Amino acid sequence: MSEPSPGASHGSGHVLRRMTARGRDEAHRTATPLELFFDLCFVVAVAQAGRQLVHALAEGHQGTGLIGYLMMFFAIWWAWVNFSWFSSAYDTDDVLYRVVTLVQMAGVLILAAGIPRAFEHGEFTVVWFGYLVMRLALVTQWLRAARSCAGEERRTALLYAVGVSLCQVGWLGLLLLPQHAKPWLFLVMAVVEMSVPAIAEHRHTTGWHPHHIAERYGLFTIIVLGETVSAATVAVQSAVDEHEALGTLLPIAGGGLLIIFAAYWIYFAVPIHLHLASNRQAFLWGYGHYLVFGSAAAIGAGIEVAIEEAVGKAHISTFAASGAVTVATALFMFSVWLIHSRHHKRGLAQQLILPVSAVLVLACTFAGHAAVLLAGVVATATVAVGVTLTSRRAAAERTTDTAEGK
Structure with a gap:
């Protein structure tokens, strides 16, 4: 009797199995x-x-x-x-x-x-x-x-x-x-x-699964964004506790949440597993996530720094505190575009959305205590523009397909 594949017995609780590679085309791999x-x-x-x-x-x-x-x-x-x-x-x-x-x-x-x-x-x-x-x-x-x-x-x-x-x-x-x-x-x-x-893997490629790897990286993105959500929660709590700074802290909390929500939307807007055809694409994509993950986690740290500066607990300027958020946010946008999103963008307008938005977010650094809120608005606008352009292109392609079908 032949031994079943590892995927077939997944979760079966065997004490010891032969460790052979799982299939790259294995269905329903999660x-x-x-x-x-x-x-x-x-x-x-x-x-x-x-x-x-x-x-x-x-x-x-x-x-x-x-x-x-x-x-x-x-x-x-x-x-x-x-x-x-x-x-x-x-x-x-x-x-x-x-x-x-x-x-x-x-x-x-x-x-x-x-x-x-x-x-x-x-x-x-x-x-x-x-x-x-x-x-x-x-x-x-x-x-x-x-x-x-x-x-x-x-x-x-x-x-x-x-x-x-x-x-x-x-x-x-x-x-x-x-x-x-x-x-x-x-x-x-x-x-x-x-x-x-x-x-x-110069001579032999291991049997990593494209959909599984894409999901694993997506889950880790959620983890680091979760830490950023925690920082935004601290901002809300501080706004409640520090009543005298309520007007300063609430914009930071609101802007931080807008940045987090936009970051989630931007990252998960494309089905990246379709791009991971070989080690060449997958390794560059995977290594580039050092910048994606690192900047996503740094957004949360930046929000906390902005809060501490707003209540007088940080020994830095408002410009430096704002930059802690805007630089991390801009790096996240650009790195996601560079190694992730651009592979599924079509046309110059779609390709320019994230790079241009990253520059605009950096410009928000000069807005003083409104920098985080303004950066959140820019990030939200980025998502809105991206969704609009994608919808229009999809509608145009459907119209073209219908015309050709006739």
Whole structure:
């Protein structure tokens, strides 16, 4: 009797299965409860990174704050990427797979616990140990896949296991080098890390599922936007508590919500899985999400900074506080267009919407305490214009098809 495919027995609770690749054309492939649970752990890590960014910006330490945020968010994002692409190709959902995934989740929580010390003091011991826990579990999964495969597929799995292990050794430099050298090491190691998939899959492509990967990235987008919603909620609460600043805080809260809602609409406006035909498209798209996720989470941090400045708790100017929101929002719009939306835009007008809107949002920085509200209005107008142009084009295409049919 032949062994059923992993997808056929998904959720069946087998103790141990042969870890073979799932089919790229597998029907009805969606995120699993275990993947959703895994993502939940990243809420803690994203919140920690955002909180540290708020403190740094509010104290006027923009340079060190941004560097620390970019480093910590890369660590969070890359840990999530490693798991998500592996699970898209080799999720057997047996007991061993679930246990090893739970170990990875423990590593994520350790990483999150170490973010404040890494951010404030450049002390990466806890972060590195959290990564070690996650990496040991991930290497175990790749070795298990190698044991179940043959030929080029086995070679790819072994290359992943070796590459991930060597990178973890390279990260030891964060514990040994002086403070001024750590950001440069981080930059080098980030490039090395992102080179591992390209090297490992040079001859053989793993069986990641386009629709599943697109859904997983969409779910993580919702997670980071959720953190931004939390920041907007803080704005509303502050507006209620700080009655003397009600007129200043409510526009920030309202503008923040408009930005969040627009960000959701902009990201999910296109069926991106149709674009992910090969590793070339998928890797560029996936790597570009570092900017998408990072800027989305930074919007929430910016809203909190704007609130603190409005009530006199931040040691920065109104212009700087407004820029914390507008720069993050503009970067989100442009990065979503660059790696995501432009592949489905038709015509010059549709292609220009997000880039032009990003520039207009940046211009809102000069609007003082009204900057966040004005940026929210621009973001909302962006959605409205996009929907209108899309509807008109669809109507024109239907009219053309009808005419040709006659």
